[in-house]
Amino acid sequence: MIELSEELLLRMYYKMNQARYFEEKLDELVSKGKVHGTVHLAIGQEASGVMPCLALEEGDLVSMSHRSHVQAIGFGLDVNLMMAECLGKYTGYCKGKGGSMHIADVENGNLGGNGIVGGGFNLSCGAALTQKYHNTGKVVLCFAGDGATNTGSFHESLNLASIWKLPVVFFIENNQYGMSNPVENHINIENISDRSEAYNIPGLTIDGNDFLGVYNTATKALRYARAGKGPVLIEAKTYRYSGHSKSDKQLYRDKRELIEWQKKDPLLKMKEYLRENRVFTEKQILKMEEEARVSIEQAVEFAQKSPQPELTTILEDVYA
Amino acid sequence: MIELSEELLLRMYYKMNQARYFEEKLDELVSKGKVHGTVHLAIGQEASGVMPCLALEEGDLVSMSHRSHVQAIGFGLDVNLMMAECLGKYTGYCKGKGGSMHIADVENGNLGGNGIVGGGFNLSCGAALTQKYHNTGKVVLCFAGDGATNTGSFHESLNLASIWKLPVVFFIENNQYGMSNPVENHINIENISDRSEAYNIPGLTIDGNDFLGVYNTATKALRYARAGKGPVLIEAKTYRYSGHSKSDKQLYRDKRELIEWQKKDPLLKMKEYLRENRVFTEKQILKMEEEARVSIEQAVEFAQKSPQPELTTILEDVYA
Amino acid sequence: MMKTSDMIKMTYRDAIRLGITEEMRQDKDVIFLGEDIGTYGGAFGVSKGLLEEFGEERILDTPISEGAIVGTAVGAATTGLRPICEMMFMDFITLGMDALVNQGAKMRYLFGGQSQVPMVLRLPAGSGTGAAAQHSQSLEAWLCHVPGLKVVTPSSPAQAKGLIKAAIRDNNPVCFIEHKMLYDAVGLVPIDEDYILEIGKTIVERPGKDVTIVAYGTTLLKAIEAAEFLEEEGIKVEILNPLTLYPIEMQPIIDSVIKTGCLIVAHEAVKTGGLGGEIVARVVESEAFDYLTAPIIRLGGLDVPIPFNQELEAATVPQRNDFVHGVYRLLNRI
Amino acid sequence: MMKTSDMIKMTYRDAIRLGITEEMRQDKDVIFLGEDIGTYGGAFGVSKGLLEEFGEERILDTPISEGAIVGTAVGAATTGLRPICEMMFMDFITLGMDALVNQGAKMRYLFGGQSQVPMVLRLPAGSGTGAAAQHSQSLEAWLCHVPGLKVVTPSSPAQAKGLIKAAIRDNNPVCFIEHKMLYDAVGLVPIDEDYILEIGKTIVERPGKDVTIVAYGTTLLKAIEAAEFLEEEGIKVEILNPLTLYPIEMQPIIDSVIKTGCLIVAHEAVKTGGLGGEIVARVVESEAFDYLTAPIIRLGGLDVPIPFNQELEAATVPQRNDFVHGVYRLLNRI
Numbered sequence A, B: 001m002i003e004l005s006e007e008l009l010l011r012m013y014y015k016m017n018q019a020r021y022f023e024e025k026l027d028e029l030v031s032k033g034k035v036h037g038t039v040h041l042a043i044g045q046e047a048s049g050v051m052p053c054l055a056l057e058e059g060d061l062v063s064m065s066h067r068s069h070v071q072a073i074g075f076g077l078d079v080n081l082m083m084a085e086c087l088g089k090y091t092g093y094c095k096g097k098g099g100s101m102h103i104a105d106v107e108n109g110n111l112g113g114n115g116i117v118g119g120g121f122n123l124s125c126g127a128a129l130t131q132k133y134h135n136t137g138k139v140v141l142c143f144a145g146d147g148a149t150n151t152g153s154f155h156e157s158l159n160l161a162s163i164w165k166l167p168v169v170f171f172i173e174n175n176q177y178g179m180s181n182p183v184e185n186h187i188n189i190e191n192i193s194d195r196s197e198a199y200n201i202p203g204l205t206i207d208g209n210d211f212l213g214v215y216n217t218a219t220k221a222l223r224y225a226r227a228g229k230g231p232v233l234i235e236a237k238t239y240r241y242s243g244h245s246k247s248d249k250q251l252y253r254d255k256r257e258l259i260e261w262q263k264k265d266p267l268l269k270m271k272e273y274l275r276e277n278r279v280f281t282e283k284q285i286l287k288m289e290e291e292a293r294v295s296i297e298q299a300v301e302f303a304q305k306s307p308q309p310e311l312t313t314i315l316e317d318v319y320a
Numbered sequence C, D: 001m002m003k004t005s006d007m008i009k010m011t012y013r014d015a016i017r018l019g020i021t022e023e024m025r026q027d028k029d030v031i032f033l034g035e036d037i038g039t040y041g042g043a044f045g046v047s048k049g050l051l052e053e054f055g056e057e058r059i060l061d062t063p064i065s066e067g068a069i070v071g072t073a074v075g076a077a078t079t080g081l082r083p084i085c086e087m088m089f090m091d092f093i094t095l096g097m098d099a100l101v102n103q104g105a106k107m108r109y110l111f112g113g114q115s116q117v118p119m120v121l122r123l124p125a126g127s128g129t130g131a132a133a134q135h136s137q138s139l140e141a142w143l144c145h146v147p148g149l150k151v152v153t154p155s156s157p158a159q160a161k162g163l164i165k166a167a168i169r170d171n172n173p174v175c176f177i178e179h180k181m182l183y184d185a186v187g188l189v190p191i192d193e194d195y196i197l198e199i200g201k202t203i204v205e206r207p208g209k210d211v212t213i214v215a216y217g218t219t220l221l222k223a224i225e226a227a228e229f230l231e232e233e234g235i236k237v238e239i240l241n242p243l244t245l246y247p248i249e250m251q252p253i254i255d256s257v258i259k260t261g262c263l264i265v266a267h268e269a270v271k272t273g274g275l276g277g278e279i280v281a282r283v284v285e286s287e288a289f290d291y292l293t294a295p296i297i298r299l300g301g302l303d304v305p306i307p308f309n310q311e312l313e314a315a316t317v318p319q320r321n322d323f324v325h326g327v328y329r330l331l332n333r334i
């Protein structure tokens, strides 16, 4: 059992709240027609998205999925620049060229979201190869969804990571669906982490809504990879509350299922933990929530006030 | 234990010998510079290549690898037309357009060799889907090598075959190398058949040089798939005696390894079996070998006498 | 000539679905596979309702395995089915290229004519949706460089129905490119179940005499808008639509250029290496060369990935005004 | 001008290896990954001996996982290494297209310039080896349609060395196309470790005045043979070699056409949709248009997969005589 400092607990709760508010706000902007294109929300997945990132060490890297806001906030990205990117503004992380799906902060080790399901697996192998080659002692955390584990890329990457003992942790957020496809229709095994057996690497399935469990498991896996023992596959079972993207009518699932999962809401669960363990007073808890909320309000303001990119920027950034 | 009729035993021994002679002859033609391009020989793999085919029922289909002569002979292809194809003649299975790697007899259920390692996996799924859809009760036998199990296609195909319960048997001839890469360097597990666990399908590892074991296992697997229970993964451990292709200097392996495997030669083993069980007299055995040899001599003659394709055929067969 | 009474108004999306539905009703060997095409009805709603009518045996929701989708279709097609399959976005064909190019397109030739691969690959293409560089490409030029494939693209609901039906009935792998920004376009569509648009044709979309424009997809609609605008100034633009991009029928284009002497070729795809170059080359190789009265103008997407920002995105591909200015330039009006 | 004393005779294969070796010696961040590149030395012998010199950490034998090879290279490149990777045959890039096109080529742009992807993708291309349709393709046109990539191709040992070094030093994903039939070609190669051929250049391979030929790869050698033959008849062919196919430098070609008035563009790749069309289009869009005295001739592979049979295979792609006849036709000698 890993000791959690108050400061860390604070950060956890703050980030998870920030992530929730970020997405709720973004959802609102989308329904008001203020966002070009679509967004993939991960409301309900805050523990599985934020906690693995908080288990990282300085200098570790992360590769994110198409559903990446929560992951990015967990990793420590600036919500102002994230929101600006979602709105296509020049002040965004990618100068408005990437949008919601492609937020990245490469210099600081965030290798970006990826619009190609499964696209991050082998990028992560490459990033991990660099760490191994340069003996940096750093690890790559690779996020993906349940659906992504059916891509050829998953298989090729896990095999490569295994035979080369690459320092990478593959973290699968199993939110029960690949778009509209329930996991039991696209995968014939109970636990996705059992796929680790095909590569002889450790595989763990955990409750993705339990912030503490996710944090502890991620920490152990990162330690294992950091020690040069090779990759680890983690499956965190969780649930997305919103539709897959803005056009999703969610005909493929029963409202009751959602309600059941909402009882296991990761924020609620953490709040209960904080209360039960009397780590913080009720007032302190509310204050953290409030600060998180305000940071998102400010992010929206920042983004909305930010300038559009100049047309001339179209031709920039193609080549280095 | 499946009962083997004398007639079947005869066919087994004949085919294995035919395959051996076919390849030895082809090797000779290659070294004489009579073959355009390269060939992939499977000398040493006669049991794993021939026996699964002999376990098929009339109407079953087969998809072959790039190392397909033995498989093709097992399936019952005409050695005359095969040899003619290897020499690029118009009388060959593909009118000289495919060559050694692409021998096929589609009408009779042979879906062809494939120059793309792993290329046959999803073609086999498709062929199996047709069988399932039309309720033919037929099964697809899909050959591939150990190296091919590292392709993304392997993973996507086995997953699909599993969730759709497709009637297909994936038969992996593990000849210890993917070109020059020893299997322990490219796969981190002892038995490739354990990869079946990622899809919750049966996986079996067998001695690929034991004609009887291969036949029995293939028969059982085909029965399973035919019954609508879904795919099976079989790994047959065997060894290729020749180089990967004509330019291979075989620097990556030790001659002694070859010698060890040659002691377990599938033809030798079958011959011993026939002798020990006194199924046939020594004279009968030799007669079979001789007939097989002659059939190949005739095939070479047929091929060499056959005409080249006309230049005008270049433009044919692009579209149906 | 079709009577309007034999037509109904519908969207491009619905027209594709109607074509598929009719073919699936009359040929039990037609099946349809892809991601989220069942209950969800497909990312762009094309397959909505098909699961209800045809059931899970014929409408197959697949895992996220593009290679397997295409490869399975190829394998099914060689053995007697007539699969339709969908890449959710054309951009994902990068994951199905081996199955398509090295297997589907070459199998018949490799085997000396022994097999045929009657399949349709549906490919929603193009920009305008704000989905950025990995979800906005127009990659038809790749496919038009692969002997063994056919490539078609409709620009109206009627064309969509006529071409999807032809594609399904064809005995070769046909890439069917749909432009995402056309799904909501409305038009009259023949109800005739034997309404087929023969593959291999280029049609005159709008007759004219002063300048020839060749365009397809949404770019064609922009060309038509430009032509309508120019008509008010007395300029008559002739617009040709290569419904089949590969193998392309050049004669109607050549004939038109001989008549007008001026040519604009346009597409949304990145200009360099796009199909425009091929068309230009064939025109100058043809008898039309001697009739050209001005340099040919080629419009295409800028040589950049598609950016997310809405204004940048729009500025990356040819728009109505690019046609207008092109025509002015050809006619020496600027 | 290089003195012969600063040069050594070697094959195209050895020259590529020399370039790689020099760069690996001087930059520890250069690594090399691919199938059978270690002990085996690569399917075409290019990497022979590299494992012995650089060890298993830098010469990485991979499983048969083309997608992972390219994707791993992209990931390594973004994080500080400079990987070289090899597709055993260019045909297998069908399996690496997603990693190359959707990731490697677009990452920098998607992220607004935050990253760079300094990697080299070696692609042995072309026919002539009797390996049939899945092992003989020339797919450069696909790559020349992907902004973010660079595409180069050497046709001599010296060019091979100069270009591979430039590709390794470049900060972008560079596709390095090698023609298999050139591996044994011998020529003088500068020993200078800073001998670099700048990316982005088209060179005059052979000066002339009567007809311009643009060609690359083995096709270039066939053009040279034709030019030598024609010289005896007093015809002086100018041959241009676009060492960088994308982004291509057109000015030298345009200048040459202005001088000669006649153009042949040739490649082994399938003619339809090949790079030839792009070059032709750019020439007619340029000031050279007015100087053309005859229709441009475009030579390319037939629109078929490459057949196995040796005679058929050879007849599928342009040969020396196609150039000779082309020149005769342009000069009205037939």
Ligand SMILES: Cc1ncc(C[n+]2csc(CCOP(=O)(O)OP(=O)(O)O)c2C)c(N)n1
Binding pocket: A065, A066, A067, A115, A116, A117, A118, A144, A145, A146, A147, A148, A149, A175, A177, A178, A179, A244, C035, C064, C066, C088, C092, C095
């Ligand atoms: C290669 C590819 N195929 C399909 C898609 C379309 N798509 C985007 S997200 C998605 C579902 C992904 O499921 P999962 O991996 O479980 O992640 P989740 O969306 O549940 O977070 C699909 C099919 C894509 N972006 N990339």
Ligand SMILES: Cc1ncc(C[n+]2csc(CCOP(=O)(O)OP(=O)(O)O)c2C)c(N)n1
Binding pocket: B065, B066, B067, B115, B116, B117, B118, B144, B145, B146, B147, B148, B149, B175, B177, B178, B179, B244, D035, D064, D066, D088, D092, D095
């Ligand atoms: C996709 C692809 N990658 C690489 C190759 C080159 N190649 C041909 S055979 C081979 C080795 C295959 O190994 P395995 O699957 O074990 O079959 P084996 O050759 O041992 O029969 C390789 C790398 C190929 N043909 N296709």
Ligand SMILES: [Mg+2]
Binding pocket: A145, A146, A147, A173, A174, A175, A176, A177, A178, A179
């Ligand atoms: Mg999911």
Ligand SMILES: [Mg+2]
Binding pocket: B145, B146, B147, B173, B174, B175, B176, B177, B178, B179
């Ligand atoms: Mg092998």
